[in-house]
Amino acid sequence: ADYVSFTQTTNQTNVEFNIDVPYTIxxxxxxxxxxxNEYQLNATYTYYSVPKxxxxxxxxxxxxxxxxxxxxxxxxxxxxxxxxxxxSSINPTITQDTLDLSLGRDQSIVVxxxxxxxxxxxxxxxxxxxxxxxxxxxxxxxxxxxxxxxIEDQFPISSNKDIEVEQIEKSNAQLxxxxxxxxxxxxxxxxxxxxxxxxxxxxxxxxx
Numbered sequence: 211a212d213y214v215s216f217t218q219t220t221n222q223t224n225v226e227f228n229i230d231v232p233y234t235i236x237x238x239x240x241x242x243x244x245x246x247n248e249y250q251l252n253a254t255y256t257y258y259s260v261p262k263x264x265x266x267x268x269x270x271x272x273x274x275x276x277x278x279x280x281x282x283x284x285x286x287x288x289x290x291x292x293x294x295x296x297x298s299s300i301n302p303t304i305t306q307d308t309l310d311l312s313l314g315r316d317q318s319i320v321v322x323x324x325x326x327x328x329x330x331x332x333x334x335x336x337x338x339x340x341x342x343x344x345x346x347x348x349x350x351x352x353x354x355x356x357x358x359x360x361i362e363d364q365f366p367i368s369s370n371k372d373i374e375v376e377q378i379e380k381s382n383a384q385l386x387x388x389x390x391x392x393x394x395x396x397x398x399x400x401x402x403x404x405x406x407x408x409x410x411x412x413x414x415x416x417x418x
Contacts, residue, residue: 251275255313257359259321261347267319267359273309276302281309288313319359320350329409337416344379344409351398358397363408365390374413381406 235242253271281302288298295314329344351357367390368375383392
């Protein structure tokens with residue numbers, strides 16, 4: 211492909227892209243896109259879902275080696291395997307080495323989060339009330355290829371010092387103690403289903 215010739219100047223507080231040759235812009239009042247250059251960057255692909263908020267699974271491209279190209283924040287048109295899949299956004303104002311770019315939802319990955327009715331209970335013990343709750347998260351890969359997926363959930367964090375949240379089950383999730391965030395990194399074979407549980411007990415003082 212032919213690209214507009216340009217030079218890139220990195221200053222103390224900004225980056226300038228100087229167009230070196232004239233380029234014809236139609237005077238029709240419509241936006242005109244100029245392709246300045248094209249880069250090929252290394253990426254790994256993984257799925258991501260937070261079923262407590264949204265049970266859709268999103269495909270992420272985790273891009274490395276992006277910092278040297280002075281990418282600008284803004285909207286991006288996403289083409290995957292030669293097909294336009296929608297719009298995303300580029301946010302290079304991050305401290306991580308890896309830039310995550312969403313490639314949209316994939317309906318072939320089915321995620322659900324349901325309450326475990328048999329686990330729920332309420333008991334009065336002395337002056338305290340104990341309530342237990344449980345959720346099951348199920349992930350199924352309906353694709354013909356294996357996938358990697360990140361699932362996130364959360365133990366509730368009590369803002370009342372008198373209410374204790376007891377963490378009963380996290381199914382080997384990575385736990386961020388400060389936020390209560392649970393993270394599972396799974397690999398699923400074609401047509402495989404995996405399930406995890408989140409179980410808690412609330413210790414609530416009886417109201418006098």
